[in-house]
Amino acid sequence: MKLAKSIAVTIAVSTATLLVSSVVVAETPREAAVKVGKLLAQDLKQDSADNPQADDEIFLKRAMLDIIGRLPTPEEAISFAIDPAEDKREKLVHRLLKTDEFGSNWARYWRDVILYRRTEERALLASQKLEEFLTQQLNSDTSWDKIATAFVTAEGDVREEGATALIMAQSGQPEDTVAEISRIFMGIQIQCAQCHDHPTDRWKREQFHQLAAFFPRVAVRPVREGEKRSFAVVSQDRFFSRPSNNNNRYRGTSEHSMKDLEKPEERGKVMTPVLFTTGESLRIGATDDSRRESLAKWMTSENNSWFAKAYVNRIWAELVGEGFYEPIDDIGPDRDCSAPQTMDYLAEQFVANDYDVKWLFETITATDAYQLRSQRRRNYDETPFQANCNQRLRADQLFSSLISVLGVEEPGAREFNRQGYSARFSARNLFNTAFGFDPSDPRAEVKASIPQALLMMNSPIISRAISARSDTGLGRLLRQIDDDEELITELYLRAYSRAPTDEEVKICTGFIKKIGNRGEAFEDILWSLINSTEFQYRR
Amino acid sequence: MSTKLHHTMNVSVGKNGLTSRRDFVKALGAGGAAVAGMGWMDRMTAEAAALRERGMSCILLWMQGGPSQFETFSPKAGHKNGGETKAISTDVSGIQISEHLPNTAGVMDDVCLIRSMNSKEGSHPRASYLLHTGYVPTASVKYPTLGSIASQQIGNDQLDLPSFVRIGRARGAGGAGFLGVEYDPFQMQTAKRQPENTEIPSTEQRYQRRLGLLGQLEGQFEKNGGEQEVADHRKLYNKASKIVLSPQMNAFDIQQESAAMRNAYGDSEFGAGCLLARRLVETGATFVEVAAGNWDTHQDNFSRSQELCEQVDQPYAQLLKDLKQRGMLDRTLVVWMGEFGRTPRINARGGRDHYPRAFNVALAGGGVRGGQVIGKTDAGGVSVTDRPVGVTDLFRTICHSLKIDGDDTNMSSIGRPIPIVEGGETVSEVFG
Numbered sequence: 001m002k003l004a005k006s007i008a009v010t011i012a013v014s015t016a017t018l019l020v021s022s023v024v025v026a027e028t029p030r031e032a033a034v035k036v037g038k039l040l041a042q043d044l045k046q047d048s049a050d051n052p053q054a055d056d057e058i059f060l061k062r063a064m065l066d067i068i069g070r071l072p073t074p075e076e077a078i079s080f081a082i083d084p085a086e087d088k089r090e091k092l093v094h095r096l097l098k099t100d101e102f103g104s105n106w107a108r109y110w111r112d113v114i115l116y117r118r119t120e121e122r123a124l125l126a127s128q129k130l131e132e133f134l135t136q137q138l139n140s141d142t143s144w145d146k147i148a149t150a151f152v153t154a155e156g157d158v159r160e161e162g163a164t165a166l167i168m169a170q171s172g173q174p175e176d177t178v179a180e181i182s183r184i185f186m187g188i189q190i191q192c193a194q195c196h197d198h199p200t201d202r203w204k205r206e207q208f209h210q211l212a213a214f215f216p217r218v219a220v221r222p223v224r225e226g227e228k229r230s231f232a233v234v235s236q237d238r239f240f241s242r243p244s245n246n247n248n249r250y251r252g253t254s255e256h257s258m259k260d261l262e263k264p265e266e267r268g269k270v271m272t273p274v275l276f277t278t279g280e281s282l283r284i285g286a287t288d289d290s291r292r293e294s295l296a297k298w299m300t301s302e303n304n305s306w307f308a309k310a311y312v313n314r315i316w317a318e319l320v321g322e323g324f325y326e327p328i329d330d331i332g333p334d335r336d337c338s339a340p341q342t343m344d345y346l347a348e349q350f351v352a353n354d355y356d357v358k359w360l361f362e363t364i365t366a367t368d369a370y371q372l373r374s375q376r377r378r379n380y381d382e383t384p385f386q387a388n389c390n391q392r393l394r395a396d397q398l399f400s401s402l403i404s405v406l407g408v409e410e411p412g413a414r415e416f417n418r419q420g421y422s423a424r425f426s427a428r429n430l431f432n433t434a435f436g437f438d439p440s441d442p443r444a445e446v447k448a449s450i451p452q453a454l455l456m457m458n459s460p461i462i463s464r465a466i467s468a469r470s471d472t473g474l475g476r477l478l479r480q481i482d483d484d485e486e487l488i489t490e491l492y493l494r495a496y497s498r499a500p501t502d503e504e505v506k507i508c509t510g511f512i513k514k515i516g517n518r519g520e521a522f523e524d525i526l527w528s529l530i531n532s533t534e535f536q537y538r539r
Numbered sequence: 540m541s542t543k544l545h546h547t548m549n550v551s552v553g554k555n556g557l558t559s560r561r562d563f564v565k566a567l568g569a570g571g572a573a574v575a576g577m578g579w580m581d582r583m584t585a586e587a588a589a590l591r592e593r594g595m596s597c598i599l600l601w602m603q604g605g606p607s608q609f610e611t612f613s614p615k616a617g618h619k620n621g622g623e624t625k626a627i628s629t630d631v632s633g634i635q636i637s638e639h640l641p642n643t644a645g646v647m648d649d650v651c652l653i654r655s656m657n658s659k660e661g662s663h664p665r666a667s668y669l670l671h672t673g674y675v676p677t678a679s680v681k682y683p684t685l686g687s688i689a690s691q692q693i694g695n696d697q698l699d700l701p702s703f704v705r706i707g708r709a710r711g712a713g714g715a716g717f718l719g720v721e722y723d724p725f726q727m728q729t730a731k732r733q734p735e736n737t738e739i740p741s742t743e744q745r746y747q748r749r750l751g752l753l754g755q756l757e758g759q760f761e762k763n764g765g766e767q768e769v770a771d772h773r774k775l776y777n778k779a780s781k782i783v784l785s786p787q788m789n790a791f792d793i794q795q796e797s798a799a800m801r802n803a804y805g806d807s808e809f810g811a812g813c814l815l816a817r818r819l820v821e822t823g824a825t826f827v828e829v830a831a832g833n834w835d836t837h838q839d840n841f842s843r844s845q846e847l848c849e850q851v852d853q854p855y856a857q858l859l860k861d862l863k864q865r866g867m868l869d870r871t872l873v874v875w876m877g878e879f880g881r882t883p884r885i886n887a888r889g890g891r892d893h894y895p896r897a898f899n900v901a902l903a904g905g906g907v908r909g910g911q912v913i914g915k916t917d918a919g920g921v922s923v924t925d926r927p928v929g930v931t932d933l934f935r936t937i938c939h940s941l942k943i944d945g946d947d948t949n950m951s952s953i954g955r956p957i958p959i960v961e962g963g964e965t966v967s968e969v970f971g
Contacts, residue, residue, distance in 0.1 A: 179677075179678055192679075330953055451726070454779050532753060
């Protein structure tokens with residue numbers, strides 16, 4: 001059945017592509033990046049941005065953190081610096097997109113997008129499979145429409161089928177599930193219309209419940225095998241018994257109804273499944289398969305431009321530092337777009353390129369807007385896209401950076417069991433608990449916390465890892481490199497992917513002299529580097 | 540100087556319930572005679588300190604897993620639903636509670652018992668969220684938990700320590716949500732050790748040396764487009780360092796209490812948590828949450844509830860007595876609650892299952908009139924028969940005690956105004 005689904009979708013998409021290609025010609029990333037430059041200049045009514053292009057060392061660090069989620073090694077930094085090729089930035093991006101680290105970096109990103117909005121804590125059981133599923137899909141060049149389709153049509157045990165995580169995160173409640181599908185894949189916060197017609201939005205309460213009507217037959221059911229416990233996303237088309245009590249949703253219902261707000265105790269009005277953006281609909285009584293497959297097909301079709309726009313806006317925002325729309329998951333028809341022609345062009349081209357995820361990464365990273373030198377986030381009254389924004393590292397990026405700068409191996413995961421629910425947890429998971437944030441939240445509002453600062457400054461684990469004793473990364477470097485300036489440069493390359501300035505060398509050598517104990521002084525220098533703003537941000 | 544002034548002013552205004560800065564200035568003027576000779580700034584600070592002294596605090600004793608009302612505050616001895624649990628008299632005539640809470644029975648004159656709590660949420664995560672935030676979970680809005688609300692609304696800005704501390708493992712208890720990380724709980728796994736990562740890895744002198752070097756090395760990024768980020772980062776690191784180096788950190792060390800005091804709270808994890816909660820509130824913390832559990836007694840309800848009662852009984856009673864003796868009870872609301880109650884029917888495994896239709900909350904201190912019971916259930920404890928209290932009613936009541944305006948709104952991240960409590964009414968008898 002799975003196979004049949006994906007074939008059906010493939011055929012639908014190919015037909016759609018044929019239709020579109022007669023109008024919009026798919027352009028290469030290089031062509032598209034040039035076009036974006038022109039359109040952006042028109043949108044912003046200026047010839048070029050105020051800011052110069054970023055240097056190679058900054059570009060390298062930026063591209064590596066953005067695409068594969070970690071810092072360059074000193075070897076990578078040096079070989080990029082001495083490469084004379086004109087097109088080395090383009091080649092770098094191309095090479096990074098081919099590594100497996102690309103998939104795992106962005107799988108972790110989407111894992112957070114989905115799981116940070118969980119209303120069911122135990123959705124964390126699905127976390128690891130979700131990450132594996134996305135890593136595998138992204139690394140095997142699965143197009144974005146197919147990935148979205150997998151989430152909408154998912155079934156099975158949440159510890160086995162990674163795509164079930166989105167439904168599991170909302171415990172299969174139709175309203176919450178479709179609200180998330182709409183937000184994540186179309187950038188429309190339709191749930192505002194859940195209780196009342198929103199005064200400033202065009203979608204009506206009825207349309208929200210028509211969307212929920214694609215999901216009544218889906219439920220999340222507990223699974224118990226001996227002592228082991230889990231959950232499964234299930235669906236059914238035959239109904240015998242009443243739904244269970246305590247507001248648990250272990251079984252679906254045959255149809256979705258919208259309650260009359262005046263009479264909340266009554267069942268309400270049975271809703272027909274209709275996709276609000278395109279108006280396509282099904283009849284009452286349709287099977288679960290046909291509901292969810294239709295929703296996926298209509299949502300990802302080229303007729304529904306929100307699907308491409310939502311993805312383009314989000315990835316642009318992550319790479320350039322600011323979306324065309326902010327917040328990035330609220331791009332509805334009544335929202336302001338800061339560069340409408342550029343946005344529409346990129347979305348059209350993303351469709352023309354068959355929702356090819358890597359095409360979009362190659363295109364955006366090749367634009368001038370991406371390659372500008374970085375600045376703080378702009379104020380509201382300043383022109384957008386004059387610089388790439390400094391971004392706080394996501395927890396996974398910071399963890400990977402720490403691992404590489406401290407020269408330690410990433411610790412493996414351990415099986416963890418609580419009341420029969422087992423999951424694998426690792427040092428990375430624990431670190432994410434402290435440093436993670438919802439990637440959909442406006443980045444200006446994501447603030448660092450005191451426990452994070454305390455962890456970086458005082459954690460016994462980090463203290464041990466920066467100790468000058470011989471078995472640490474620093475200990476080895478102290479033995480290998482006698483010259484202080486050379487060692488300072490090595491630490492700067494590792495932590496900042498750049499050489500220290502003369503002034504920084506002076507500060508550090510002066511410090512070493514004052515302390516009088518080489519090991520102790522270098523511990524303090526490494527401590528300062530990993531606790532610095534430059535280390536915890538991507539420029 | 541000007542930021543400092545601005546800050547103090549905001550704090551004072553919030554605490555006093557005054558509505559505008561102009562009112563505040565007028566209030567200061569009225570007290571002019573008493574503070575003659577003091578400078579403007581001195582007067583401001585003096586006023587702020589006085590107002591702060593009157594500030595409210597809250598200790599939430601979170602009974603994780605859903606405690607059985609039959610084995611705690613609503614025994615139904617004699618009825619088949621009551622099982623083997625007997626009722627005992629308390630220091631308030633006419634109020635009987637479970638035999639497993641003998642110490643609590645001695646402080647009931649300070650406790651207001653609500654026996655008619657009810658909700659619709661019978662799954663742990665949803666119900667824990669509801670009882671912590673006043674809202675059912677939804678994907679689009681991350682509602683703040685009670686402690687975050689309190690620390691945002693009535694938090695003490697002069698305190699070096701975090702104003703909201705959570706002790707022990709409270710599952711699904713939520714965080715600051717859309718209020719932002721500065722109101723997140725400061726989490727401690729145990730009250731018996733210093734909080735994680737607050738012990739400096741070397742000497743204080745070396746710590747200062749490192750901070751100094753860090754400050755110098757920030758210069759390069761600061762000059763190259765990172766000015767704003769470096770300033771924010773520095774502010775955060777200063778705040779974190781202030782915690783670590785503050786003499787107030789002693790508040791976290793319960794060993795500083797006499798052996799007699801520690802014995803009075805008992806040496807259980809929950810006992811240590813209650814003692815620490817008192818120390819933190821005494822130091823100026825606004826909200827301390829202490830978790831006990833697991834009360835999820837699907838089997839062997841009677842023996843397990845008895846054990847849990849034994850863990851909770853002595854520290855709870857001692858906390859109320861101790862707060863009272865120190866003159867802190869009037870401005871410290873102590874809330875005892877879990878996410879729901881348990882079924883009247885005893886299942887085949889001698890357990891009770893989840894039951895949100897009728898359960899208990901115990902309130903004390905913070906202006907609450909003790910020695911009374913609000914609400915009733917029928918003989919078998921199946922339904923609420925008098926004065927039902929919903930979760931939003933409870934939240935209004937807690938806000939009332941803490942002098943928080945429940946109608947105040949905050950903006951969610953997509954710009955929707957969210958009231959602290961949506962609907963509900965203060966249960967006025969609690970204070971009457």
